[in-house]
Amino acid sequence: MNPRILAATTGRILRQLRHDRRTVALLLVVPTVLLTLVYFMYVDQPTPPGAPGVFDRVALIMLGFFPFIIMFLVTSIAMLRERTTGTLERLLTTPLGKLDLLFGYGIAFGLAGVLQSTVASVVAYRLFGLSTAGSAWLVVLIAGVNAVLAVALGLFCSAFARTEFQAVQFMPVVVAPQLLLCGLFVPRGEMAGWLQAVSDVLPLSYAVEALQEVGAHPDPTGTMWRDVAIVAGAAVVALVLAAATLRRRSG
Amino acid sequence: MDEAVAVHDLVVERGGRRVLHGVSCAVPRGTVTGLLGPSGSGKTTLMRAVVGVQTVGSGTVTVLGRPAGSRELRSRVGYLTQAPSVYADLTVRENARYFAALHGRGHAEADRAVADVGLADAAGQLVGTLSGGQRSRASLACALVGDPELVILDEPTVGQDPVLRADLWARFHAMAAAGTTLLVSSHVMDEAARCDRLLLIREGRLIADDTPAGVRATAGVDDLDEAFLRLIRASEADTAGKDAS
Numbered sequence: 001m002n003p004r005i006l007a008a009t010t011g012r013i014l015r016q017l018r019h020d021r022r023t024v025a026l027l028l029v030v031p032t033v034l035l036t037l038v039y040f041m042y043v044d045q046p047t048p049p050g051a052p053g054v055f056d057r058v059a060l061i062m063l064g065f066f067p068f069i070i071m072f073l074v075t076s077i078a079m080l081r082e083r084t085t086g087t088l089e090r091l092l093t094t095p096l097g098k099l100d101l102l103f104g105y106g107i108a109f110g111l112a113g114v115l116q117s118t119v120a121s122v123v124a125y126r127l128f129g130l131s132t133a134g135s136a137w138l139v140v141l142i143a144g145v146n147a148v149l150a151v152a153l154g155l156f157c158s159a160f161a162r163t164e165f166q167a168v169q170f171m172p173v174v175v176a177p178q179l180l181l182c183g184l185f186v187p188r189g190e191m192a193g194w195l196q197a198v199s200d201v202l203p204l205s206y207a208v209e210a211l212q213e214v215g216a217h218p219d220p221t222g223t224m225w226r227d228v229a230i231v232a233g234a235a236v237v238a239l240v241l242a243a244a245t246l247r248r249r250s251g
Numbered sequence: 252m253d254e255a256v257a258v259h260d261l262v263v264e265r266g267g268r269r270v271l272h273g274v275s276c277a278v279p280r281g282t283v284t285g286l287l288g289p290s291g292s293g294k295t296t297l298m299r300a301v302v303g304v305q306t307v308g309s310g311t312v313t314v315l316g317r318p319a320g321s322r323e324l325r326s327r328v329g330y331l332t333q334a335p336s337v338y339a340d341l342t343v344r345e346n347a348r349y350f351a352a353l354h355g356r357g358h359a360e361a362d363r364a365v366a367d368v369g370l371a372d373a374a375g376q377l378v379g380t381l382s383g384g385q386r387s388r389a390s391l392a393c394a395l396v397g398d399p400e401l402v403i404l405d406e407p408t409v410g411q412d413p414v415l416r417a418d419l420w421a422r423f424h425a426m427a428a429a430g431t432t433l434l435v436s437s438h439v440m441d442e443a444a445r446c447d448r449l450l451l452i453r454e455g456r457l458i459a460d461d462t463p464a465g466v467r468a469t470a471g472v473d474d475l476d477e478a479f480l481r482l483i484r485a486s487e488a489d490t491a492g493k494d495a496s
Contacts, residue, residue, distance in 0.1 A: 008352035016340045019377065086336030093302050094353040094397075095326045248320065249306045251265055 001099045009096065009104030013078070017112060023074075027112060031066040031120035035059060039128045052215065056131055059124050061184050063139055064211050066120055067113030067147035068204065069175055075109055075154030076167045083158070092248045101246075102239050106151050113147020114140060134214035138224070142210050145231050149203055152238035159245030178204035183212075203234035254313075255280045255401050255432035256301055261310035263296050270296045272455045273310065278434050278448070283427045285446030286436040287479070293455040294436040295333055298403050301434065302330045315401060326354060329399035333406050335390035339379035343370050343389045346378060347396055354397030364396040365389075367422060369415055384410040391419075395426075402426070404435045408442065420445050440476045451479060458486045 017024060042055040082088040091101060117140050124130040132139065153174055161167035181191070181199040188199050188209075199205045210227035214220070256278035263271040270293050278284045286294050299305035300312050303320020312319035315327055337346045343365055351361035365374050368388040373381060378389050391407050404423075408416045420442070423433050427447070435446070443449055444463055451459040451466070459466050459482050463475060470478035 004355065005353055008349055012338070012341070012345070012349040015345055016338060019340050085339070086332050086334055087338060089304055090330065090332060090336045090393075091353070093304060093325060093328065093330045094350065095355075096353050249304055251306050 001097055001103065002095070005096050005100045006104055006107075009100055010107045013104055013108035014111070016078075017108070027070060027116050028119050030070075031062075031116060032123045034066075035062065035120060035124055035128065038062065055128065056215065058184070059128065059130050060132060060139065060211050060215050061182075061208055063117055063120055063124060064143050064146050064207050065179070067117050067143050068150045068207070069171070070116065070150075071109045071113045071147045072150035072154045072157075072175060073168065073171055074112075075105060075151045076158045076161065076170060077164060078109075079105070079155050079158035080161055080164060080167045088246075089250075092246070098243045098246045099239075102152075102155055102242055105155055106148050106235070106239065109151045110144060110148040113150070114144040117143030117147070132215045133218045134216075134220065134224075138214045138220055139211065142207055142214070142228060142231075145228055145235070146204070146207050149207075149231055149235040149238065152235040152242060155242035156238050156245065159242070178202045181205065182208040184208060203231050206230040253280055254278065255315060256434065257311075257313040258297070258301070259311045259313075261297070261300060261312060262308040263293075263300060263305060264308050265296065269308075270455050271300075274452070274455070274457050275310075276450050276457055276460050278432060278450075280432050281427055281430050282447040283423050283433045283435060283445070284448040284450060285443050286434060286450045286452065287438065287440070287443050288436075288452040289438055292452045294438075294452060295405055297452065298330075298405050298434065298436060302328060302403055304330075326397065327400045329394040329397060329402045331391055331394040331402075331404045331407055335378075335383075335386045337378050337386065337390045337393055340377065342375050342377055343381070343392070344374040346389055347392050350393040351396045356397060360398070361392075361396055364392040367395065368392045369418060384412070384415070387411075388415075399431070401432045402434070404433065406436055406438070408437065408439075416442075440479065443475050443479075451482065453483055453486070456486070458482050 038058055039055055042058065045054050047053045121136050121140055125136055157170040157174060158167060161170060181195060181202060182205045183199070188196055188205065191199065206227040210224045213224035254277045258274055258276050261271050261274045262269065274297060286297065288294050296305060300307055301314060301319055303324065314324055317324055344362065347361040347365045348358055351357065362374070365371060368391050370385060370388055370392065373385060378386055381389065387407065387410060394402065394404065408419055411419065423435065427433055446463065448462055449459060449466055450457060461469065466475065466478050466482070467473055470481040472478050472481065
């Protein structure tokens with residue numbers, strides 16, 4: 001990796017995003033709209049005394065999901081475009097290293113994910129009175145790590161898509177199982193043993209557990225840091241796998 | 252060493268079909284060498300092999316004294332793909348500055364490359380809003396911005412107006428005079444006359460590797476178009492004769 005090339009690549013990706021004003025607006029506004037929906041869905045739901053409100057529980061996890069889902073999609077399409085328009089082949093004939101490109105995407109869209117979750121968190125905490133025992137900054141941190149994981153998975157999956165139609169189909173394939181099994185709908189401890197085993201190898205389960213730790217404890221816990229490390233580790237593994245899919249020579 | 256590119260007995264197969272049948276040729280340093288041939292003759296495949304992005308079956312490609320595709324060649328070889336490969340959602344200037352940065356060049360060099368291809372007035376425009384000819388010139392600017400020693404240009408003048416085409420060819424010759432080696436593909440025969448050397452390729456086989464004057468003399472006619480036609484016929488008769496024996 002070369003710091004100058006990495007910085008130029010990150011800047012180039014952010015510049016492309018900046019030119020696409022509508023995408024930026026959607027990135028920032030859609031989470032707010034969905035949080036509003038969830039707020040009014042649960043506003044009149046009774047909660048047992050002592051338990052966290054349903055909105056608090058659901059909104060906290062949604063804050064981690066937004067950047068995961070959106071950055072996965074955005075990255076898959078962006079990388080597919082690099083492949084189909086020939087810019088990827090051209091980049092690989094220049095001094096740019098594979099990791100410069102992959103980490104450039106990771107940093108650029110990771111920052112976009114952090115920005116998105118910051119806006120969504122401000123809305124959730126200020127407007128809808130979300131309350132967590134721990135700091136809102138930890139929520140943004142976990143959302144940012146989630147975004148980087150999503151970028152890494154998107155870069156890897158884009159290698160298996162020839163068309164945009166195929167690329168968007170990887171979203172349900174990669175995201176839906178993690179969403180269903182992360183413990184939001186059924187607590188992981190109450191799942192059948194084999195489902196729990198599947199849940200144990202899906203990185204998003206750890207992101208959700210980390211968010212729940214922030215929800216329940218005023219200070220960052222050891223479990224939370226371990227979970228964040230696992231999600232970050234999964235992101236690095238996915239980036240290495242993505243690097244293996246980039247070939248300088250083709251047929 | 253006076254050869255920028257030396258190709259020896261290159262065989263390439265794509266999609267189960269043999270595209271290059273043992274091509275051998277050389278590109279002398281500091282010249283503009285034209286790669287001529289009809290669409291589908293293997294021009295792009297040969298160029299991709301020189302740049303080092305083509306998987307080759309057998310044979311060798313040596314570029315600036317190194318095997319094609321070597322790491323250290325990446326800062327010394329510029330490549331213009333046939334379809335413009337620039338970012339449609341960036342401006343011309345942003346594209347040039349990005350590719351300049353990859354080669355360790357600054358904004359001034361990038362802006363000069365944009366001006367050199369006649370896009371100074373459109374520098375602030377998004378590439379996606381440009382005409383086809385402008386877009387391919389934006390792509391050309393990005394190929395030239397690193398001041399490469401060897402430039403591989405796959406049909407750089409398609410869709411350009413005649414005045415611009417003349418300007419671009421003048422620019423190529425100025426670069427060659429300064430020591431740069433250019434390999435330029437085209438299927439327009441009137442561009443062949445502008446080259447220092449010509450490689451004529453047809454159906455994956457090299458038919459001529461000579462100067463324009465040499466090609467004319469071999470074929471015994473003054474018109475290059477007609478000369479190529481005669482060389483093709485002669486080579487076909489040759490192949491047919493070999494097949495029969």
